[in-house]
Amino acid sequence: MKxxxxxxxxxxxxxxxxxxxxxxxxxxxxxxxIVKILRSPYANAWIEEIRTGTAQQTSGIACVYTYKDVPQKRFTLAGQTYPEFSPYDRLILDRHLRFVGDAVAIVAGETEAAVDKALKRIKVKYRVEEPVLDIHTAKDNAVLVHPEENWEAKVSFVGADNKRNLCASGKEEKGDVDEVLSRCKYTVDRVYHTKANQQAMMETFRSYCYIDHFGRLNVVSATQIPFHVRRILGTALDIPSSKVRVIxxxxxxxxxxxxxxxxxxYPAFVTWMTxxxxxxxxxxxxxxxxxxxxHEMEIRVRAGADENGIIRALDVYSLSNTGAYGEHGPTTVGLSGHKSIALYRHTEAYRFSYDVVYTNVQAAGAYRGYGATQGIYAVESAVNELAAEMGMDPVTVREKNMPVEGGPIPGYGDCGDIAPSCAMDRCMERAKEMMDWDAKYPCRDMGNGKVRGVGVAMAMQGSSIGGVDVGGADLKLNEDGSYTLGLGCSxxxxxxxxxxxxxxxxxxNTPMENIVVFGVDTDISPYDSGSYASATTYTTGNAVIQACDSLIEKIRTLGAQMLNVAPEETEFDGEAVTAGEKKVSLKEIAIKGTCGNSQELQVTRTFSSPLSPPPFMVGMAEVEIDRETGSTRVVDYxxxxxxxxxxxxxxxxxxxxxxxxxxxGMAxxxxxxxxxxxxxxxxxxMQYKIPSRMxxxxxxxxxxxSYEKSGPFGAKSIGELVIDTPCPAIMNAIYNASGVRIRELPATPEKIAMGILENEMKVQN
Amino acid sequence: MNINFWLNGVCINCEAEPDMILLDLLREKGCYSVKRGCETSNCGLCTVLMDGTPVLSCSILAVRAEGHKITTLEGMQKEAEEFGSFLADEGADQCGFCNPGFLMNVFAMLQELKDPSEEDILEYLAGNLCRCTGFAGQTRSILKFLQYKKEQKEADNA
Structure with a gap:
């Protein structure tokens, strides 16, 4: 291996x-x-009247579109394999506006200045209604975010019901949680609240579109999901998706x-129309x-442990806020239970139940961790509180309960609920050593009003959506002996x-410089679900390996033909096909492939795994808190x-x-x-502060x-897992430093300072 | 309004609307390395040099370039390759969208600070956001680059 x-x-x-x-x-x-959108100033309103005449007459304006101009078939913008779990609840433009910022009209013109002018000339009369803004009262509220009759849940078992403001609801359980909890010596029952966060990638959302010489809609888009965008645009524009190409x-x-x-x-509609x-x-x-x-989530966790610190039961209820539209609502919530409960291998009983509610705020979506981040924060925090109840080091309680290779991952819902590969024990051992945990736990007074504490959390994620995600690799040998690797992942x-x-x-067995990688163009690239769900390394990686194996077979076959031997007699070392003393170089085979040849030196392989082997990790935070101001800094992670x-x-x-x-940032x-x-x-x-380097x-x-046998070269995923530990580990460190439990993110200085004050008052009283 | 300025060593004479910002003019002139990450002077992606000093091109009117020397990454390709390969060797280029503004400010820092400490580096570059790397890889690349330059200088002196 090189x-x-x-x-x-x-x-x-x-x-x-x-x-x-x-x-x-x-x-x-x-x-x-230039395309721009007129946006709703109201959280819940209907367009009574919309006048665009003067806007359309503005110099340099090409078109102005309102809800009257767009197809009336609902769709979802979620990048998911069809049929999507996310409900079909959108139109390109709708008479009913469901959040502040919802699209009212589309304007396109030659210059930004002209478009800005036209936007101001659109006159809208709104009928403003009461919005649903509180997740606790959203379910079965009299005000419906989606009262429309053509709202549709493509997948019935997600438990969605637009007449109840429900994007999804459900329950999964094993054993009698209440009974096991009643037998536990130690229990906690806590509610944790995580907030909506912006991904805040440096490049904002964008695409440009044009019509090609076949009259097809070409869309160049900053997207993780080219193939899904193709289908979504076909549905939204009500045209065959064969008319759409995404690059x-x-x-x-x-x-x-x-x-x-x-x-x-929006630009797709403009270009298709104009x-x-x-x-x-x-x-x-x-x-x-x-x-x-x-997704903002409020998660109630009931956890119980026996006298030896073995966690016997976990009960998790997630209330998730999908906002005005249901993108990724039914799926993200699943991970809040599946990736958190599974961290504790001794549970005799567990229950995971959830409601995902519609409210009149911007729609939530997928953000690294995809619900696991929220669920792991809640369960890991509850376990830390349980450890405190037991008077046990939070590392010790995890050492007793963590996932082990070949051991159970309860309720994970994949891999037979068994961890096929797992080095969590070695991760914990190494983290402890790197942090010098035993010396630093729980806290150190630094003088000057500053105190430092340490905290710990475990995490797991998946590697692809088992039985769903598809990876594709297209590999060909070029005339000069180089390869082209066509990919559909993003x-x-x-x-x-x-x-x-x-x-x-x-x-x-070739230098990397000898491989040209190409992607992504839905006309040319092999189908791939896209880059999400921590799938690419694992799923597309396996497709690449299979494509290489298949192409090597073809190279050997053609080489054997050139050498007048049977393919089984040949070997390929990356540079030549040999059979005993006989030898033909890769370059000669490549050239032969272009002259008098009827055997393609090109393969496409598709891979999907029924498994989603979880990667694991341990995170440990050391925070420094100013006891006077509550100001907190993660000094070491x-x-x-x-x-x-x-x-x-x-x-x-x-x-x-x-x-x-x-x-x-989230913490x-x-x-x-x-x-x-x-x-x-x-x-x-200016107001939404993401962390700077200071x-x-x-x-x-x-x-x-560990070595994952089903993975390419033993690999699992990493992309999402790594955002899951900071929230619980930092909250644990804050508690160990200050005695303050933060159960609603983010842990601002105000919350910490007030918590310290409250604790001091309790002591005084 | 008619303006004259130097762009990457070339004298430019052009028309600019009074409300046009420098960022848009530079992209119009083909300097696509200049990126916009926000509209509020917070991200540092649009950083260019004005007479050698780093400025946010999103927060300067185009007409303010009159008579000044503007440098973008297009005008510092050799330096970009030299330092950029250190960034790449850490895997800290990532999505790359913040790289040009970051590099321009790194170049300004190298001009301004002699032998900066890690703390100096973080402080100088605090206005350059990056969402991919968590900054650690960027810092490693700068420290390694400084070490390389130091060794290069010592070798030249010897």
């Missing part, structure tokens, strides 16, 4: 670091119509945000108020184009990850560091807040790898 498990530089690095024009807006045609250039980050086709429908090229670049303001943030900066080429290079074989240790490390930093700063009327308060980077202390990453 490339796998090596810190290879990303294949597109030099273009990126030298600022080459490789992103959507850089390559858009200069004569594109993904380099994209400036996604983190799940771009697993929803947030903005593509046949003129158009583009829509979301402002940061739009990316803050009408995008696809993390590199969003993470480096999947590179790591998949690393795998191919090792399989084909230790992350030890079992992602199976790290295919590219550098990229795996940076994934981890980036995920931890985002998690620190301490980030909170999408709404006014009493439902308008987003933090609608820019806010992040040291992040130290190490790997303790």
């Amino acid at each position: 490339y796998v498990n090596q810190p290879v530089r990303k294949s597109d690095s030099m273009a990126l670091v030298t600022g080459k024009p490789v992103y959507t807006d850089d390559i858009s045609p200069k004569d594109c119509l 993904k250039p380099r994209i400036g980050g996604g983190f799940g945000a771009k697993q929803t086709a947030v903005s593509d429908v 046949k003129k090229p158009s583009k829509l670049i979301y402002s940061r303001y739009e990316s803050q108020i009408c995008s696809s943030p993390r 590199d969003m900066g993470t480096g999947c184009d590179t790591i998949l080429a690393q795998m191919a290079a090792d399989c084909l 230790v992350a030890v990850v079992d992602c199976g074989t790290p295919v590219n240790p550098n990229l795996a490390r940076v994934q981890t560091e980036g995920g931890i930093a985002q998690g620190i 301490l700063y980030e909170d999408v807040q709404y006014s009493p009327k439902g308008a987003v308060r933090n609608n820019s980077f 806010d992040i202390g040291s992040i130290r990453v190490d790997f303790r790898s």
